Every structure is written in structure tokens, then in C-alpha cells.
Amino acid sequence: MAEKTPGSVFTETADRLEREGDLSDGELAFLLQCADPGAGEYLAAKARAARERVYGKDVYLRGLIEFTNFCKNDCYYCGIRRSNKKAERYRLGEEEILSCCAMGYGLGFRTFVLQGGDDPYFTDERIVSIVRAIKKQHPGCAVTLSVGEREKESFQRFFDAGADRYLLRHETATESHYRRLHPGEMSFEHRLRCLRDLKEIGFQTGCGMMIGSPGQTPEHLVADLRFIQGFRPEMVGIGPFIPHRDTPFGEEEPGSAETTLRMLSVIRLLLPEVLLPATTALGTLDPRGREKGLEAGANVVMPNLSPADVRGKYLLYDNKLCTGEEAAEGVRRLSLRIERAGYRAAVSRGDHIGFEKAETPAPEKDILKAQP
Numbered sequence: 001m002a003e004k005t006p007g008s009v010f011t012e013t014a015d016r017l018e019r020e021g022d023l024s025d026g027e028l029a030f031l032l033q034c035a036d037p038g039a040g041e042y043l044a045a046k047a048r049a050a051r052e053r054v055y056g057k058d059v060y061l062r063g064l065i066e067f068t069n070f071c072k073n074d075c076y077y078c079g080i081r082r083s084n085k086k087a088e089r090y091r092l093g094e095e096e097i098l099s100c101c102a103m104g105y106g107l108g109f110r111t112f113v114l115q116g117g118d119d120p121y122f123t124d125e126r127i128v129s130i131v132r133a134i135k136k137q138h139p140g141c142a143v144t145l146s147v148g149e150r151e152k153e154s155f156q157r158f159f160d161a162g163a164d165r166y167l168l169r170h171e172t173a174t175e176s177h178y179r180r181l182h183p184g185e186m187s188f189e190h191r192l193r194c195l196r197d198l199k200e201i202g203f204q205t206g207c208g209m210m211i212g213s214p215g216q217t218p219e220h221l222v223a224d225l226r227f228i229q230g231f232r233p234e235m236v237g238i239g240p241f242i243p244h245r246d247t248p249f250g251e252e253e254p255g256s257a258e259t260t261l262r263m264l265s266v267i268r269l270l271l272p273e274v275l276l277p278a279t280t281a282l283g284t285l286d287p288r289g290r291e292k293g294l295e296a297g298a299n300v301v302m303p304n305l306s307p308a309d310v311r312g313k314y315l316l317y318d319n320k321l322c323t324g325e326e327a328a329e330g331v332r333r334l335s336l337r338i339e340r341a342g343y344r345a346a347v348s349r350g351d352h353i354g355f356e357k358a359e360t361p362a363p364e365k366d367i368l369k370a371q372p
């Protein structure tokens, strides 16, 4: 079968990105948009090679615990925005969160990601108490927080309690576009300040954005790439925008899986050491989305560890995957899919290569070994 090869302008530009780690704005936009047959695959091959030079074939699994869908914010795109009166709200208590972690530990997870809406019920004290309890129960595991914007003192308290990483997508690096996606009460400047504070404190910090959100142009994507290049996050979460019917953007078009994959590849080539998840949103838009994400340079997958009865309520967008391989019970099947795609589901904390800690216990083999 003859491979489709893109034109030489594309291959030479992609080769130069691989070699030099940078391009002009126009060239970056061209890599994202060029419609030559085989262009995405050509770029993905470069990104795969870059990620394998740093992290080999390992794919890191994170146990995602969506512990509250209450949110004080009103982002126009998000299904758990406060104005969505149809959302069925829930919160998990500390004990429930700890039992999710214990179950996840048994399945081989060594990172727990606590993600929630921006929920004031979870005061600093409550978050600190949860982080401490998880670290006490699982001293060898990493804890990632994704609980929205707070003040620097609060972030510092979370870090001192033992949290290792923090995810806060910047959503868009262009202020006018930020205004299109968020109500006036939300501050672009504060969001970026939070990201800088997190990094200063010493968190492995993740930013990120949706691809194809309403009003987004290729120039906005290039601005996101420039922001990422300057900020040098340890993690970048990106996935396609998917409309949610009970939001102001309910009738908007979803983002493109293909552009999402190109962005993953370009980010991998700009920051070869970055931890890059193949997101649930990508898996929702395309049944092979997560595998394609791994093939495009991603190296993290985050299955859902939340209790089954709440999983269907954390609906950021329509048709969000929340059963089957998305769920922890499906982790062996997921591992099998990862292995079939040529990778290895690693049982380790999966820190950023610049952050590897001496206390990381030796990986226990075979827990996740795919079983027929």
C-alpha cells in the first residue's frame, strides 16, 4: 500500500520544526491547516519519535476523580456552568474520594487527579484535608489538583499538604477570544496569574485549551502555541470543543479531531518533554480518538475513577464518554488497546522528566498487564 506523502513545502517545514524546535507564526499555522494528503500522519510520525526519545513507549495512566460538579463560574461552553439549572449537582465526601483512590490503587494507578467545578464548598481546609489523607494512604502516589482559580496562598497550602501537580487550562491565550468564551465577571489576567503562581510555587503545572471553540481562528491557535512555548508547562491538556445543549454554545459546531491531533503533534515538537494527555473529549469525538492521540505524540490517558452513579453527571459536553473503557473497570481493556497501539501502560507516577523524585517506588510490574 503506497503511503500518501504531503508536498515538499509541508515535509520541509515539519522537518525544520523537528530539527530546530521552532518556526515562524505563518509556518505554524500552515502545519495546522495544510490539506495535503498524509500531512497529519507525517507530522504525527515526527511527534511520536520525539516523545519516544524522551519517554519511550510508556503511557501514563491517571485516575480521574470528578469530585464535584458544582461551579460558581458561568463559562459559555461548559455543561456544569452555574446557570445550567438542568445539571444534576453532586459532591463526593472525603471518604468517598479515598475509597475511589483505594480502588484505583488496586488497579495500578499511581496518580490521582482530583477535578471539580470551581466549588466554594471545597474550602482550602477541605482540599488540604483531602490531599493529606490521600498522601497518607498512598505515600508513593502523585496527587494532581484541578479545582480552578484560587489565590497564591491557597495554592501554597495545597502544595505544602503534598499536592504535586495542578491543571488549570488557560482556555485561550488571546484576551478578546477569552471574552467571547467567558462572562465579563471572569478575568483573563487572573487566570494567567494563577498559572504563574502555580509554577513559582513548584507545582508541575498544566495549561491547555479547547480546539475549535466558537470564534477560534488559526491565529488564536498560534497564540496558544506561543504562550505554551513561553510558559513551558509540564503538562498541556487539549481536546476538541464539543457543544453541550444546555449552554449558550449548544448550537455551535464541534471542533475538529484532525486539528486537535495536529496541535498535539506541534506541541510535542515544541516541548518534547511535556506530558500530553489524549483526552476524553478526543475519544468522544472519534471512537479511535485516544489511540490517534497517542499516535500523534500524546503519552497520558486519564480514565475515570469516579463512582458509577455520579459519572454520568459530570457532563461538560454532550455524549461525554463515561462507561466502558473510560471507566476504571475497563482499565485492563484500555491497557490492551494501548499495547495494541504499540505502547506500554506504565504503573508509575509518571512525573515530568525534569521532576522525577527520589521517593518514587520501583514500578510494580504486571498489575496492568492486559489479560485476554
Ligand code: 5AD
Binding pocket: 077, 078, 079, 169, 171, 208, 209, 210, 239, 240, 241, 242, 243, 244, 281, 316, 317
Ligand atoms: N467541550 C470540550 N471541552 C470542554 N471543557 C469545558 N466545556 C467543554 C466543552 N463543551 C473543558 C475546558 C475545561 C476542562 C475541564 O474541560 O477546557 O478547562
